[in-house]
Amino acid sequence: MKATIERATLLKGLSHVQSVVERRNTIPILSNVLLDAQAGGTLRLMATDLDLQIDETIAAAVDQPGATTVSAHTLFDIARKLPEGSQVEVTAAEGRMTIVAGRARFTLATLPRDDFPVIAEGELPTVFELPANTLKAIIDKTRFAISTEETRYYLNGIFLHVADEGGPGGAQPVLKAAATDGHRLARVTVPRPDGAEAMPDVIVPRKCVAELRKLLDEVDGSVGVSLSPSKIRFDLGQAILTSKLIDGTFPDYSRVIPVANDKLLKLDPRSFMQGVDRVSTIATEKTRAVKMAVDRDKITLSVTSPENGTAAEEVPGDYASMPFEIGFNSRYLMDILNQIEGDMVEVHLADAAAPTLIRENDQSQALYVLMPMRV
Known part of the structure; x- marks a missing residue:
């Protein structure tokens, strides 16, 4: 095979396929990317780990159609280091692949394309x-x-x-x-x-x-x-x-999605998340627990760490039910708040041991459930 590809095009295609390839492989062919130069002026790149396969087609000037396989990570690293804007000429024959770009020239060992496993043929219903x-x-x-x-x-x-x-x-x-x-x-x-x-x-x-x-x-x-x-x-x-x-x-x-959580707390997700983030600075890696004391129109966030001390912060909120306390894993809580795009989040609470429902409102596509922690 013989083909010429623009470096940026080759690099972009390889960046997609090489990330499927595992760094350590007991089967050598699985470390390789399949390059198939086709007469119509395209180069097909394919990689697999036997569970996942990616197949990408990029534009190339094909002088001689043909196919071979070569180390995916090595080829990607070479393409990354080639001069910007260069034309990359790829030639393969007799178990070797030659890559030429400007004054740089590389020769790599190849494995035959017939050994390359394809997991994904045929139509799906x-x-x-x-x-x-x-x-x-x-x-x-x-x-x-x-x-x-x-x-x-x-x-x-x-x-x-x-x-x-x-x-x-x-x-x-x-x-x-x-x-x-x-x-x-x-x-x-x-x-x-x-x-x-x-x-x-x-x-x-x-x-x-x-x-x-x-x-x-x-x-x-x-x-x-x-x-x-x-x-x-x-x-x-x-x-x-x-x-x-x-x-x-x-x-x-x-x-596990609660339907009868009758205590409704409404908050600004940004200021709530920043408050959780600040107080959890002293939380230990193991527990990451933050306590939420919910009272009329205010929430007190607090963390107590035997090694580091204590932290507390008040966050405004809209709440009209009975006061109570509940604990959450701060990282899990922030992961959920991170997904809220609007400027209001609804937290539907029941008690300190029951799952809590979090969503923007009853029309939103996304809904989250968080299990509480003992604090």
Whole structure:
């Protein structure tokens, strides 16, 4: 194969695909990126870790079609260090790849393309489109609550499912995304896209979510989504991301969403978050506990640390129920407040031991549940 690519184009494409490749691999071919120069004037880049595959097509001047595989991280590092604006000539033959740009010349070992595993061939039964901005919002408002505990592998992703939600105008078909680590829950509800009616319930793995979010920054229009019970594919125009789904059952999270929390506290999320951040400066790494004493129209935030001392701050709020105290993990609380875009947040409380519901208002797409801590 022989092709010439502009350095910026090559670098951008490689930056997307190389992040899928694990740094340590027992199977050498999985450290490589597949380069497939096609007669139509495109270069296809592909990388996989056997669970996730990314396939990106970039423009190139192809003199000789052909395909090979080469170390993804090495090629990316070379492209990064080549002079800006340079034209990169890539030639591969007989187990070697030569890269020439300006006065720089590199020769790398290659592995045959036939050894490269492809996890993602064929059509998937459920197909629909989602605006890129909607997909971004779904990810941003839920991914912080994804569990990182490998033992509860079925919580290591975002759960997507369709439902009919009762509303003022009768049942509305919706698509829901949820993530939880057992301490907090984040759920986003959006209108169900056409084509998603018979979609199976799926859990999209954490690594796929992270790679997809990076790619979405460069997409303006809609993203094509196709899925089966075991795989999901995102068509982002130049790039196609395919992932295996988590083979497990997501718990029935609707049972932990409180419906009878009758104490309503309304706050400015920014000043509340800054207050939590300030007092938690002295909280120990292990507990991160912050106590909230809720009284009529004021909240006193406090932290007591045996090693560091005490901290307290009063935050204004709108509250008319009985005074009481409740404790939260400060980091979890700030993660949720960080997602609130408006200038008002509703905190629905019951008692010091019951889950707390947090949302902007009853119309907002996102809803959060936080388990309290003993303080």
